[in-house]
Amino acid sequence: MSVLQVTFRIRRGIDFSGGPIIAEVLTSSAPDATSVQLSQNAWLGQTQAGSKTFSLSQSALEQVISFNAELPASAKSTAFRLRWTSAGVSGSADTLDITEVQIVSASVPTPFVQPDFRETLAHCELYFEKSYNLMTAPGTPSNAGLNAFYVSSTSIAINNRLSTRFRARKTSAPVVKLYAPSGSVAGYFNDESNNLRSVTPLIVGESGFELSITDSTLVGGIWFHYTADAEV
Incomplete structure (x- = not known):
């Protein structure tokens, strides 16, 4: 206690x-x-x-x-x-x-x-970070800070890999959730036509995560936000 x-x-x-x-x-x-x-x-x-x-x-x-x-x-x-x-x-x-x-x-x-804001933020990001702006709740429609993987207007080949690095190394491998910039619950990204497509992080470590893109119908690229939560 x-x-x-x-x-x-x-x-x-x-x-x-x-x-x-x-x-x-x-x-x-x-x-x-x-x-x-x-x-x-x-x-x-x-x-x-x-x-x-x-x-x-x-x-x-x-x-x-x-x-x-x-x-x-x-x-x-x-x-x-x-x-x-x-x-x-x-x-x-x-x-x-x-x-x-x-x-x-x-x-x-x-x-x-x-408290010094910068020090507080640095300490917090050992446990949690998000790609959204500071005052934007995950799942809210927002393009600010999104992650993008774009390959012109051609189809994305099956089994492409995309890696994202965290701003700060976490104290342990966090739970990563992805959100579509158009607004969604966790587990989705936006394609070029702003449709929702489901996705799950493939490999998650203390310093980042990897996505595996296996949808042969996907054209152009993907856009997403993320949260990483290494809850104590």
Whole structure:
């Protein structure tokens, strides 16, 4: 069982109409549990790993809140959530300002460190990367960042091979999923006519993957996005 230490700063607006606030860490036994499921309290195996209840009495006073959460061994997804009961909007400043949220693997508070985006991205890409732009969800229609293999307007011979290198070597061989730039669920690419064609990565390693193109009816080339997930 691992321990997370959660710290954040919070201040209420002068018109805040809520009562006591509950800060909590929740876990699910399902990987990639969604925020929609969480809002419905429908996470599989949902467990409250840690919480703290507090009140904000003065609008000008910023408070530092800190608490620990003990993650169960079954945890596959984790979320930090704030809950309160609102009495209704009582003014334009019926708000909460939350800053310097820090969640670390520790049992005691540590000083807040402003993360460097480049360092954070480099660390994350040891475990996950995608060809899409940063804020584009996989499966969304988008040509930005796609991978292309084009051979004019001739037919692609059976059993062509296409290799793609990751931007960063992964900690282990990741799960690779391909998506069509026109928008699709995982497992497809676009052909020259923008049709969806199914595909499965042939060889996946820590530094890249290979595709085998075996469709003799394919003309022109293929276009695809990918995600690589070496989940811990």
